Amino acid sequence: MARIIVVTSGKGGVGKTTSSASFASGLALRGHKTVVIDFDVGLRNLDLIMGCERRVVYDLINVVNKEASLNQALIKDKHCENLFILPASQTRDKDALTEEGVEAVLHELINMGYEYIICDSPAGIEHGALMALTFADEALIVTNPEVSSVRDSDRILGIIQAKSRRAQSGGEPVKEHLLITRYAPKRVEAGEMLSFTDVQEILRIPLIGIIPESEQVLHASNQGNPAIHFKGTDVANAYEDVISRFLGHETPLRYTNYEKPGLLQRIFGAK
Numbered sequence: 125m126a127r128i129i130v131v132t133s134g135k136g137g138v139g140k141t142t143s144s145a146s147f148a149s150g151l152a153l154r155g156h157k158t159v160v161i162d163f164d165v166g167l168r169n170l171d172l173i174m175g176c177e178r179r180v181v182y183d184l185i186n187v188v189n190k191e192a193s194l195n196q197a198l199i200k201d202k203h204c205e206n207l208f209i210l211p212a213s214q215t216r217d218k219d220a221l222t223e224e225g226v227e228a229v230l231h232e233l234i235n236m237g238y239e240y241i242i243c244d245s246p247a248g249i250e251h252g253a254l255m256a257l258t259f260a261d262e263a264l265i266v267t268n269p270e271v272s273s274v275r276d277s278d279r280i281l282g283i284i285q286a287k288s289r290r291a292q293s294g295g296e297p298v299k300e301h302l303l304i305t306r307y308a309p310k311r312v313e314a315g316e317m318l319s320f321t322d323v324q325e326i327l328r329i330p331l332i333g334i335i336p337e338s339e340q341v342l343h344a345s346n347q348g349n350p351a352i353h354f355k356g357t358d359v360a361n362a363y364e365d366v367i368s369r370f371l372g373h374e375t376p377l378r379y380t381n382y383e384k385p386g387l388l389q390r391i392f393g394a395k
């Protein structure tokens with residue numbers, strides 16, 4: 125059975141698109157036929173992060189409006205055989221997305237045999253974000269360890285619980301996962317950031333992973349390669365762990381503790 129997963133947050137700029145790209149790539153790398161859809165109409169940037177911006181001809185709204193077929197609009201990922209990207213329109217208004225139109229696109233993707241459909245949501249709680257979450261089976265709630273981000277995540281959880289199809293039909297609720305991004309243990313230690321346990325305590329949803337704050341993310345996006353491809357880096361390892369947990373494997377948390385440099389490290393500056 126196909127699963128539709130929305131990557132959402134409420135607050136902007138917390139790492140949704142970064143996480144959507146690595147999450148979709150990670151699932152595809154493990155052999156799952158996956159598609160990632162950019163719902164950020166007007167501000168599309170998933171195609172940049174995935175490095176396929178020059179190949180965009182048609183987009184989600186063209187498909188919703190039947191101006192192009194899904195096969196025309198889907199772009200094959202440059203790394204993974206079984207990963208496709210459905211870009212957003214840069215020029216249209218986000219209201220061009222209709223609920224029926226989005227539902228029809230998702231149905232067709234399911235019929236095409238996709239196992240995972242990842243929906244990269246725009247920030248906010250308005251139309252575009254609602255369209256991204258309405259049909260979700262699961263949600264990754266991307267949250268930074270700071271009060272405003274946690275508050276907006278709480279708000280989006282309320283919306284998922286009120287407005288998703290699953291909520292409206294009274295069936296099995298949307299399965300929620302907390303993904304904490306841009307985590308800096310040193311700043312947590314210094315009391316400048318909330319700890320992951322603080323965030324968890326406020327939101328009270330299961331934690332699927334913690335992605336460390338890293339310059340590698342900017343480097344990856346400048347290159348147009350999702351961070352998960354930079355094997356051996358902390359960020360790639362953390363996203364790999366998220367995929368493992370999502371697929372049901374127990375995986376211990378990493379990158380949560382700040383290790384004070386020892387005396388020798390402080391003297392010689394070695395890492």
Ligand SMILES: Nc1ncnc2c1ncn2[C@@H]1O[C@H](COP(=O)(O)OP(=O)(O)OP(=O)(O)O)[C@@H](O)[C@H]1O
Pocket residue numbers: 133135136137138139140141142143164245246247305306307335336337338339341342345359
């Ligand atoms: N783990 C990380 N470490 C450092 N920087 C990060 C990390 N994750 C994301 N960023 C940076 O944060 C910024 C926002 O990331 P991204 O575009 O993924 O967020 P978003 O939630 O999709 O934003 P929007 O709400 O505008 O769609 C980018 O500059 C990105 O490089």
Ligand SMILES: [Mg+2]
Pocket residue numbers: 140141142164245246
């Ligand atoms: Mg984004």
